Amino acid sequence: xxxxxxxxxxxxxxxxxxxxxxxxxxxxxxxxxxxxxxxxxxxxxxxxxxxxxxxxxxxxxxxxxxxxxxxxxxxxxxxxxxxxxxxxxxxxxxxxxxxxxxxxxxxxxxxxxxxxxxxxxxxxxxxx
Numbered sequence: 001x002x003x004x005x006x007x008x009x010x011x012x013x014x015x016x017x018x019x020x021x022x023x024x025x026x027x028x029x030x031x032x033x034x035x036x037x038x039x040x041x042x043x044x045x046x047x048x049x050x051x052x053x054x055x056x057x058x059x060x061x062x063x064x065x066x067x068x069x070x071x072x073x074x075x076x077x078x079x080x081x082x083x084x085x086x087x088x089x090x091x092x093x094x095x096x097x098x099x100x101x102x103x104x105x106x107x108x109x110x111x112x113x114x115x116x117x118x119x120x121x122x123x124x125x126x127x128x
Contacts, residue, residue: 001025010060012036015112021061026127028065032078032120033057034112047084047116051091054119059095062123071123072101078118082107088117 006021006028007014014020014031021030035043035050036057044053059069079088085105101121111118 006030006061006065008060008064010038010064011057012038012041021065023065026125028062028067028071028123028125030058030061030121030123032076032118033061034115034118036113043113043115047087048091050115050117051088051119054117055092055095058119058121062121065123065125067123067125069095070098071125072096072121073124074122075101075103076120077103077105078108078111079105080108080111080116084116 001024004023005019006023007019011020012034018031021028023029033054034057035053037044037053038057038060044050055069058072062068062071077088077092079085088105
């Protein structure tokens, strides 16, 4: 099995020794996406906008790999404050329909750059 690095300018560049995503076979592993606006490189404000931005970044990376949010099978959500869960969840629900992916959500002590949320995803694309 070959692995392919996925990168798009429509999502923030990796800021460390990792890739935006790695494709292995038909599976795409998207690294945790901070709510950075890729055009300006800064965090957006508020939990709703941060959730939306993180998921848009994932959407852009998946699109670069020829996949879509409907291909997502697993999501991990890291929240700075668990009291933001309901607001995050309301935005999250607008990105998925039909069969929802499996998901886990953790409250963490801190996230890079003071972010309120970070989200990663695993998607399985149809064979080409």
